[in-house]
Amino acid sequence: MNTRQGQRPLRMGLIGGGGSGFIGQVHVTAATLDRQATLVAGALSSNPNKSRASAAEFGIPPDRAYGSFHELIQGEKSRPPDERIDFISIATPNHTHREIACAALEAGFHVVCDKPMTISMSDADAMFQVVRNSNAIFALTHNYSGYPLVRQARELVASGALGDLIAVRANYVQGWMHGMDPDAVPSRGAWKSDPDKNGLAGSLGDIGTHAFHLVQFITGMTPSRVLSHMRSYSNHHQLDDYGHAMLQFDAGTTGLVTWSQVSHGRLNDLSIEVDGSKASLTWRQEEPNQLYVRALGEPTRIYERNPNADYSLPTAVSACRLPGGHPEAFFEAFANVYRDVFSDIRRFMRGEKPDSKKNLYPSIIDGVNGVRFIQRCLESSAADAGWRAW
Numbered sequence: 001m002n003t004r005q006g007q008r009p010l011r012m013g014l015i016g017g018g019g020s021g022f023i024g025q026v027h028v029t030a031a032t033l034d035r036q037a038t039l040v041a042g043a044l045s046s047n048p049n050k051s052r053a054s055a056a057e058f059g060i061p062p063d064r065a066y067g068s069f070h071e072l073i074q075g076e077k078s079r080p081p082d083e084r085i086d087f088i089s090i091a092t093p094n095h096t097h098r099e100i101a102c103a104a105l106e107a108g109f110h111v112v113c114d115k116p117m118t119i120s121m122s123d124a125d126a127m128f129q130v131v132r133n134s135n136a137i138f139a140l141t142h143n144y145s146g147y148p149l150v151r152q153a154r155e156l157v158a159s160g161a162l163g164d165l166i167a168v169r170a171n172y173v174q175g176w177m178h179g180m181d182p183d184a185v186p187s188r189g190a191w192k193s194d195p196d197k198n199g200l201a202g203s204l205g206d207i208g209t210h211a212f213h214l215v216q217f218i219t220g221m222t223p224s225r226v227l228s229h230m231r232s233y234s235n236h237h238q239l240d241d242y243g244h245a246m247l248q249f250d251a252g253t254t255g256l257v258t259w260s261q262v263s264h265g266r267l268n269d270l271s272i273e274v275d276g277s278k279a280s281l282t283w284r285q286e287e288p289n290q291l292y293v294r295a296l297g298e299p300t301r302i303y304e305r306n307p308n309a310d311y312s313l314p315t316a317v318s319a320c321r322l323p324g325g326h327p328e329a330f331f332e333a334f335a336n337v338y339r340d341v342f343s344d345i346r347r348f349m350r351g352e353k354p355d356s357k358k359n360l361y362p363s364i365i366d367g368v369n370g371v372r373f374i375q376r377c378l379e380s381s382a383a384d385a386g387w388r389a390w
């Protein structure tokens with residue numbers, strides 16, 4: 001279902017994204033791409049004046065341009081049910097996610113939160129309890145899981161097409177941090193060098209968690225042990241900007257996740273390879289419309305993103321908007337996460353239970369796993385402590 005098919009648009013409240021904020025604007029584009037949602041309210045900055053002033057750029061009316069997320073939650077709760085927002089999207093620095101998400105869920109609003117879910121294991125456990133006790137849906141935007149061919153890869157693995165899984169390698173490699181003047185004030189995201197706001201994981205939290213989520217999403221496996229080694233090379237801050245994590249899974253599969261923001265010339269080179277006893281697959285986000293499957297002695301198979309091809313599997317087909325050959329990419333994948341969340345919100349509004357089998361959006365469990373992955377990597381790397389049990 002690409003559009004809302006006669007149903008009313010869901011009403012969105014946005015926290016963060018004002019001024020030069022990056023991902024808040026992406027959330028709005030993704031949430032509204034299929035005309036299933038309309039942005040009606042926002043608290044877009046930690047500064048109340050900037051927050052209200054930024055709202056006009058997003059088309060938010062003045063009476064719903066709030067000075068803080070507390071004001072937004074109170075203001076929206078006091079509106080009649082047929083006016084108030086249905087869900088809140090959180091696009092703010094990491095240390096604010098827990099407080100905003102918990103307040104929104106406790107007020108009965110569904111939540112779409114950006115990653116990493118939060119900055120400590122105790123916060124993650126607290127969020128898990130609030131989600132469990134709430135009457136609302138929680139989703140986390142590990143948006144790369146929205147790509148059609150990532151979903152195709154997931155279905156291929158689940159069908160046994162690769163055989164028993166031997167190994168998985170996921171890399172997220174960037175280079176922008178090289179050469180950054182340590183005294184320069186970044187035009188946006190200065191909080192990312194402050195451990196109190198960002199958390200103790202630098203590039204690990206920023207991009208390593210996306211690579212780890214892809215491993216779990218495609219293989220369906222959670223590691224039993226983690227061993228990590230992280231370094232800080234850039235002089236930009238003291239947090240990691242390069243790291244590896246080895247993963248061991250109970251089934252005997254071995255894994256490796258690498259993250260870097262100091263690899264010259266690399267942009268958003270997220271890739272994953274899965275080796276099985278029968279075949280291997282490779283997918284790269286910078287060429288997201290092709291998935292490669294190889295088997296010894298056979299020609300390489302290239303799956304194109306093409307909803308009309310017989311080889312396209314159901315979850316890949318339903319993640320496409322355009323015929324094959326018209327490239328789809330970052331915004332569409334992000335919008336697929338929203339589309340899945342919306343179908344659960346609509347199910348919820350009809351009094352039905354969310355359908356976690358049909359819906360592939362990252363959940364509170366993925367959020368907790370992401371924070372646990374960070375925690376285990378920090379512990380393992382800090383004191384050369386070796387393998388850490390999951």
Ligand SMILES: NC(=O)c1ccc[n+]([C@@H]2O[C@H](COP(=O)([O-])OP(=O)(O)OC[C@H]3O[C@@H](n4cnc5c(N)ncnc54)[C@H](O)[C@@H]3O)[C@@H](O)[C@H]2O)c1
Pocket residue numbers: 015016017018019020021022023024043044045046068069091092093094096114115116141142143188189190206
């Ligand atoms: N899913 C992705 O691909 C992706 C990409 C980039 C960032 N992120 C995540 O999104 C979050 C934001 O990152 P960013 O790069 O957009 O940061 P940013 O610094 O560009 O933007 C942060 C925004 O939050 C606002 N803000 C800060 N505190 C606030 C508060 N208390 N209330 C309301 N607004 C507040 C700021 O004014 C700014 O507009 C982080 O958690 C980051 O890890 C995810």
